Amino acid sequence: MSAMIKVILTEDHPLVVEGIKAMLDHQPDLTCMATCGSASALLGLLKTMQPDIILMDINLPDTSGIDLCKAVKQLYPAIGVLALSINNHPSVIRQMMDNGADGYLLKDAEKSEIIAAIKAVTKNNCFYSHSVTMTLRNADNHPLPSLTRREREVLELISDGFTNREIAEKLYVDITTVDSHRKNMLAKYNVKNTSALIKLAMINHLL
Template identity: 45%
Template sequence: MTNKIKVLIVDDHPLILEGLKNLLTNDENINLIHLCKDAIETMEAIKKEVPEVALLDINLPDINGITLCEKIKHEFPSIQVIALTTFSQRSYINKMVEAGASGYLLKNAEKSEIISTIKEVNNGGICIRLRPETKRQYSESPNDINLTPREKEVLQYIAEGLTNNEIAKKLFVSVLTVNSHRKNLLRKFDVKNTALLIKKAASSGMV
């Protein structure tokens, strides 16, 4: 059996912490090592035992979750951070991603969504999960990057981890064509590599 993922949760509401504890404690994938109510307690806990994934509320009593995310990623870059919050506004999602978060969940998420997000970010992925209506509103903003239908297909396959050769076979086009689409995506998103492309696309609700 694979090793359990060490998880830390930060929320200043005791009922939320207790609920998440009950939800995750007995899961075969999760080792819940810290439950914290604020940033100070969080940083002290991390120094005692470093988690692999941290779930942060944005609204905390001392500093907000965005600032805490920046602090965690600066001092412990190996920790993958997930926002677990009631805020679904674009501004909060963008700020958390810019601060270094790899995931974004709303507090009404199902247990299966929480578990799969923890596993995905622990494996180096990016996971933004919103309500369907929220994601639609979020992704249809006029500020979004305009992509052609084929670029959207290529972007989705890139996010799924497919190589240029695999994408070419899926779309029945040449590898050179796929490479051209990939370069156009990097240019349109104004990023230098695939990891940043996926992260920016995820933060825009486009994958």
């Protein structure tokens, strides 16, 4: 039997909380271990609770989910964060990606999509709902630049968790060359960090 996936829901609308909690608790391998309606309440819970996933609203009464996501990922990098929002604006989605979110769902997502997202992130994959993916693709009027063969090799190894030094050894190149490829890709796709780069590449099937 697989281990129970523990979820904390951070959402300040009671009806949404009630609906999502009931949905999660009806799944045999999911449990909503706690709910909270603010950033401060979540940070308090995390001092004593260790969820696998946080379902996080972006519009919270005390702090934006964008800032809260960054704080949670700095303090508890192993916890998966799934944004749950009515906001489908590309800049907001990208800010969440830049701050370490592992996925982004709209509140009108189907039950099956929410469950699939939670399970995907638990397995260290990222998950963006279909409508979010389409929003990001349509945000630019021009197609994304493609990866060169060497950039693809470097990015695949980064996504597999290898360090720059290990990648250099595997590809028989200097470590500065690997770092140069990484920086070039960040600039090419206008993202702030490697995590956001990997997520963008996966969303757009560049990997």
